[in-house]
Amino acid sequence: MSEAKATTNFIRQIVDRDLAEGKNDGRVVTRFPPEPNGYLHIGHAKSICLNFGIASAYQGQCHLRFDDTNPEKEDDEYIQAIQDDVTWLGFEWSGPVRFASGYFDRLYDYAVALIRQGLAYVDTQSPEQIAEMRGNFTTPGRHSPHRDRDVDENLALFEKMRDGGFDEGAAVLRAKIDMANPNLTLRDPILYRIRKKAHHQTGDKWVIYPMYDFTHPLSDAIEGITHSLCTLEFEEHRPLYDWLVEHAAIEAKPRQYEFSRLNLNFTVTSKRRLKLLVDEGHVNGWDDPRMPTLAGLRRRGYTPAAIRNFCESVGVSRADSVIDMSLLEEAVRDDLNQHAPRAFCVINPLKLVIENWPQDHEESLEVPQHPQDESMGTRRMPITREVFIDQDDFREEANKKYKRLVLGDRVRLRYGYVVRAHDVVRDDQGEIIEIRCSYDPDTLGKNPENDEGQGKLRGVIHWVSAVHGVPCEVRQYDRLFQVANPAKVPEGGHFLDTLNPDSLRVLSRCLVEPALANAEPGSRFQFEREGYFCVDQDSDAQRRVFNRVVGLRESWPREA
C-alpha cells in the first residue's frame, strides 16, 4: 500500500546533525548532476530520489545541473530526455535548469586565482609523459619539469591555452598538490585540458574545458549546495573536492558524501553498455521496454510512484549491493494493483461455443472496473454464444488441482455464467480448435443449485466475446540477460554473450474486450489472471499493442 515510509539512512543522519549544529544557516541544498551523455537509468533514479527526497524532507532545494564539461561525449538530445525523465519521475527542480558550462567564465577566473596563489601551473609535457610521471600504486610520482614556472609565465601560458595557441594535448593546467600522495587524484590533478570542439551550450567560445574534479566542487560552491551526494567511486576525489573548495575563496563550503550505487541483477546499468545495446541494435532504442532506462521503464508501463517506492525500499548505504529484480517488479504490482482498472484479454484464443445459448442472443454485463475499489465504476462487457478463452484454461483431463475448464466439468466464465464442457472439435492435425459447452442460465451472479451433487466449481476463467472481441498484439518481456551479473564477463567472453534471445515475445492473435478498443497509449490495465499491461505508443486505431509490464504473482502447484 501507499508510499513506502522513509526509513532513516546515514545521509539523513548527517543532515540532521548539521541542522542540529546550525550549519549552513539551516539550509539544505542538494543537486542532481547528470552528464548529458546518455539516458537516465534506474540507478539514476536512486540518486534523483535521494537528492530530491532529502531536499523536500528538509524544506530545502534541489538543483538540476548538467555536468557538461566534455563536449566530445555529450549531446543536446540527452539534455531534453533527462529533463523529461526527472519530471516524469515526479520531481521539480528549484530554479532554472543549470549547466556547469554556465560557470565557465567564473571557473576560468578561479583557475587564474589559483595560478596567482602559486597553486596551479601549466604543464606542457605530453599526455604520455604526464601519465608516466604520475607513478602508480607503489611508486610515487615525480615533479613535472614545469612545476615551478613562475606565476607570470603560467598566467601567460594559460591565456595562450584559452586563446587557442596550443594544439590539443599540448598543454594542461594542473593543481600543485603532492606528487607523492598515495591518493593518485592528488598527484597534481589536471584542471583544464584543450579540446577544440564546439560545445553544445557554449558553442565555440572555448577551446579549453575544465575537468570534472575542478568543475564539480566549484559549481557546488557557486550554487550554494550544502550536501553534494555522489556514488562511492568518487570517494578518493573528496580530498581534492575539499582542497578546491578551500582554495577557491568562495564563501560556501559544500560537503561531499558518497553512497553505493544501485545494481539490479539480470540487467546492466552502465551508460556504456546500455549505449552499446542501442547502437548495435540489440534493443529497439533507449526506450525499449526491456531497458532499465527510465524511458524504457516508462514505456514498459512502470509508474513513477512504483519507481519512487522501489528506491525508497532499497535504502541508502555504503555497502555494495545487487538488488533483486523481483523487488522492482513487486513495486509496480503494488502500485498497479491499487490503481489499474481491470480488463479481460485472451492471449492464446480458443473458441468456446455455448450450444444452448440462442443463436443471436447477446447480453451486456455490467462489471466493476476494480473489484476492490467501487469508486472506479463499472464497464459493460457483451457476452455472446461464442466466446474465446485461453488455450491454457482448458484441458481434456486434469486432476482436481487444475482450477480451470476440463472436459465434462464446470467452470465459471468470470462475471458471467457457469458452463460445462461437453465436447471438443479438432482440425485435420488433431488439434483442438473448439470446445462445445452448455451454460446454466440461472448462475448469473449466483452459484448453481447444488442439486447435481457436483460440489464446488473448479474455478473462474476470463473470456472475450467472439463477436465483440478486439484483435490486439501483446508483447511479453523477459529479463534482458540470462545471468544474474552480465557485467561479470568470463575470460575471452563478451557481455553480449549472455543476452536473453527470448527477452521479447510478440503474440499477435490476442483478443481484448471491446471496452479497450480505444485505450490511450500509456494507459495501464490489469488483464485479469494474466498481469499488468500498458498500451504501447505503437498503438493506433488499426493496431492495438499492449506491453506486459509484469505478470501477476503465480503460486499454483507444479503438478496440477
Next chain:
RNA sequence: UGGGGUAUAGCCAAGUUGGUAAGGCAGCGGGUUUUGAUCCCGUCAUUCCCAGGUUCGAGUCCUGGUACCCCAGCCA
C-alpha cells in the same frame, strides 16, 4: 603492489552513550475470495565475516586475520 572503502537472513537494510537483533522483498503454513491475484493471520538470524580479548553484559569497544569493491583518463 600503495591508498581508500564495505561485511547483519536468499536479496536489501535498521541498529548512534555497550543492555539482550527493526522493517521491506523472497520463502513457508493457514484464512477470505466469481482473478491460482489482492487482502488477512502466523512463521522465518540463540546470532551479526572469522579468531581472540575487555565487560555482569559486545552487532556495537580492543587486537589480529579473511573476503569483496574502488583508484594508475587530458572521462564523469
